[in-house]
Amino acid sequence: MEYHELNPLIRGRELELLSNETFERMIQTNSVEALGEILKSTIYSPYIYDGYEYDFEQNLLKEQSRLFRWLKESAPEPEIVWIYTMRYTFHNLKVLTKAEMTNQNLDHLYIDDGFYSLETLKDAIHTQVSNELPESIMDSIREVRDYFEESTILQGIDVIYDRQFLTEQRRLADKLGYQELLTEVIAFIDLTNITTMARGILQKRTYGFMTTVLSSSGSIEKEVFLNFVDKDMEAYTNFLLETDYAEFLRPVIREGNLDLVKLEQLKDDYLSSLYQEAQTQAFGPLPLLAFLNAKEVESKNLRLLVIGKRSHFEPETIRKRVRQVYDA
Structure with missing residues (x-):
């Protein structure tokens, strides 16, 4: 109400x-x-x-x-709104952290998320403390700083923030307690993991790397994905056709290959379809979402x-x- x-x-x-x-x-x-x-x-x-x-x-x-x-x-x-605009929060964290680490000015790449200003994020990254950002976000910032003290590979910044983004999505969805939102978030995480694992197979990524980039917040266990680190794409697509997403994925699987471009498009359509019920609801956050x-x-x-x-x-x-x- x-x-x-x-x-x-x-x-x-x-x-x-x-x-x-x-x-x-x-x-x-x-x-x-x-x-x-x-x-x-x-x-x-x-x-x-x-x-x-x-x-x-x-x-x-x-x-x-x-x-x-x-x-x-x-x-x-407001957290209902942030669960959608959070992707821009984490985009900004990536950009501004790289700017801090490399002494560049990348302010022009900042995208307003409706919640956290450019100055707030830059100050949090620089000082490692903030009275405005959630503690979970500050933990992400500190993890990236700890990583960069041992490695200068900028890709690691993206990897950590991408994983933490999915973790924060699930944490907030669980906290808010709306089943429709939780269903969408879990599907989003699962489909992101499915795409990430496919790219890992194509790029012959190591077990350690895939452990870092895959999220543990979806409905498909991370360890299940990790079983395919040393296997080919055909074995992976055969597995996908046995999951709850089989019918959704079938159109983008052909002869043991996965069409990643088409998958991104279908992912958007699939997640949109989860909200079609909003047309008949008068109460709750579903129409907003x-x-x-x-x-x-x-x-x-x-x-x-x-x-x-x-x-x-x-x-x-x-x-x-x-x-x-x-x-x-």
Whole structure:
């Protein structure tokens, strides 16, 4: 019932989402200028002008920042919002930690997550203490600092933060206690592990490396994945076809190989499908979660369209890469 005031506002914002029909019209356009003409009749109209395609990424981030801040202020449980914007928190931690370790200025790569400012994160990384960041995030920052005292390989920073991101996702989902959210988070972790293990097999990564990069927070035990470190892709795909994700994965498995590009697209569609129930719910956080997911998918599709039209891709090439759209 805490969401009874916010959810009607979410329903109103859902009407601003671009429909499947609008996306199809944009796919069929023959130029980035024609694409812009369609966008002029949407909420993105302020960002359409001569040469808009060169600023569109930054303008999408501005739109995203406003949405995150509104939802943080409006949601009964701001942590519900952060579980989605957390990916940007960890992106910022990666970038700013590398800047600290290499004495570079990478402030321009910061993405507003609606919660933690550039100055807050930089100060936490520099001093190793913070009154604003959760202690679990500070533990991640300190683990990275300890790692860097023994190694100068920057990739290790990404590995540690990526693993800690998934751990924090599961911790927060468990704490909030919403089954729909927990189901999505566990699926996200499982599918991330599935992709990570596939890349590890292709790159012939060691057992030690895979132990570090795989998450222990999903429904499939890390040790199960580690059994495939020295095996080929066919053995791995045969295993995947015996998991609960078999039907989902079947379209991206062919002759013992896994199509990782197509898998990323299907992963987004699969996670979106978990929120379709939101269309019939009036209470709880599910409509908020569904809306956040829909906005993220919409942004990905718009980036794809603008880049595709700038690069003169054929409509069919773009259509194959567009994610499933949430129709309110």
